[in-house]
Amino acid sequence: xxxxxxxxxxxxxxxxxxxxxxxxxxxxxxxxxxxxxxxxxxxxxxxxxxxxxxxxxxxxxxxxxxxxxxxxxxxxxxxxxxxxxxxxx
Amino acid sequence: xxxxxxxxxxxxxxxxxxxxxxxxxxxxxxxxxxxxxxxxxxxxxxxxxxxxxxxxxxxxxxxxxxxxxxxxxxxxxxxxxxxxxxxxx
Amino acid sequence: xxxxxxxxxxxxxxxxxxxxxxxxxxxxxxxxxxxxxxxxxxxxxxxxxxxxxxxxxxxxxxxxxxxxxxxxxxxxxxxxxxxxxxxxx
Amino acid sequence: xxxxxxxxxxxxxxxxxxxxxxxxxxxxxxxxxxxxxxxxxxxxxxxxxxxxxxxxxxxxxxxxxxxxxxxxxxxxxxxxxxxxxxxxx
Numbered sequence: 001x002x003x004x005x006x007x008x009x010x011x012x013x014x015x016x017x018x019x020x021x022x023x024x025x026x027x028x029x030x031x032x033x034x035x036x037x038x039x040x041x042x043x044x045x046x047x048x049x050x051x052x053x054x055x056x057x058x059x060x061x062x063x064x065x066x067x068x069x070x071x072x073x074x075x076x077x078x079x080x081x082x083x084x085x086x087x088x089x
Numbered sequence: 090x091x092x093x094x095x096x097x098x099x100x101x102x103x104x105x106x107x108x109x110x111x112x113x114x115x116x117x118x119x120x121x122x123x124x125x126x127x128x129x130x131x132x133x134x135x136x137x138x139x140x141x142x143x144x145x146x147x148x149x150x151x152x153x154x155x156x157x158x159x160x161x162x163x164x165x166x167x168x169x170x171x172x173x174x175x176x177x178x
Numbered sequence: 179x180x181x182x183x184x185x186x187x188x189x190x191x192x193x194x195x196x197x198x199x200x201x202x203x204x205x206x207x208x209x210x211x212x213x214x215x216x217x218x219x220x221x222x223x224x225x226x227x228x229x230x231x232x233x234x235x236x237x238x239x240x241x242x243x244x245x246x247x248x249x250x251x252x253x254x255x256x257x258x259x260x261x262x263x264x265x266x267x
Numbered sequence: 268x269x270x271x272x273x274x275x276x277x278x279x280x281x282x283x284x285x286x287x288x289x290x291x292x293x294x295x296x297x298x299x300x301x302x303x304x305x306x307x308x309x310x311x312x313x314x315x316x317x318x319x320x321x322x323x324x325x326x327x328x329x330x331x332x333x334x335x336x337x338x339x340x341x342x343x344x345x346x347x348x349x350x351x352x353x354x355x356x
Contacts, residue, residue: 033133034313035309037137037312038308039305041126042305048122048223055147056148057144057145058144123224126219127216127220130216130219130308131213131216134215134315138316225300226300233324233326234324234325234326235324236324237322
């Protein structure tokens with residue numbers, strides 16, 4: 001669904017794909033809960049701005065992010081762009 | 090680890106326990122991502138204030154919250170109090 | 179710069195203009211700081227989404243919002259739309 | 268109301284007092300609105316945790332913070348501590 005070049009680029013930014021390549025993941029770690037949640041706030045604003053939202057979980061100082069385009073059943077340009085935006089925070 | 094009365098009280102607020110009663114859960118649903126994240130912001134402030142933090146995940150307008158006291162390996166007063174605070178948002 | 183109808187509509191939503199009609203204002207009051215800041219978080223996401231941002235201040239449970247288009251030196255459609263979005267939170 | 272040593276320490280962290288020394292101020296500047304608001308989110312959590320809240324305003328990438336203890340009519344230990352916490356973000 002997405003070209004190889006884009007996925008290679010994301011790999012360089014720390015993102016991995018799941019087995020069947022339907023989603024990309026990254027785990028972000030911070031010093032404290034406060035820092036983790038501040039990062040989530042920035043990510044939430046970028047998500048809302050892009051009209052595309054992550055599936056994510058948080059446990060204290062860790063944020064696990066998963067990006068997929070549910071309507072397409074896989075990774076699309078929307079995920080690539082949001083992933084890059086998240087990596088740019 | 091926690092008395093029955095407290096758990097009954099939480100049940101009335103929509104919280105459920107897992108099978109081995111080591112954690113309490115609740116799924117919160119909102120109209121939009123923005124409303125879901127605003128709720129999370131309030132919850133984050135209450136969590137930080139209580140020095141006790143949820144394991145939680147978010148997918149668009151849904152927030153799944155799990156509370157447990159990792160150091161105690163089960164539900165403690167800290168979870169009961171944070172659960173009540175979350176239900177009061 | 180903006181038509182009268184739009185300003186009348188905003189007036190009905192509680193917004194007022196300053197003397198020289200270069201900005202619109204509204205003061206929002208909440209029960210607690212937490213609720214005030216959760217409202218600000220929603221407003222911040224809407225602002226970022228609209229690529230237009232408020233001049234605002236917060237003191238405990240009060241949020242004072244001022245909207246103007248600096249580049250235009252007055253109220254524009256951008257302010258009208260953000261004001262409506264804020265009133266819809 | 269506060270000892271000189273504490274105020275000197277804050278000065279080194281970029282805080283200034285107003286003329287009649289009833290409040291301390293600092294202006295924080297960021298690259299974007301998103302970064303400014305993420306900083307505010309961290310500060311909001313620290314404020315709520317300390318049960319003491321800033322008077323602050325935001326305009327795009329700038330956050331102006333003023334700290335005073337209204338009930339005491341001046342600067343107290345509460346302000347000193349919150350100022351340090353904000354500077355530590």
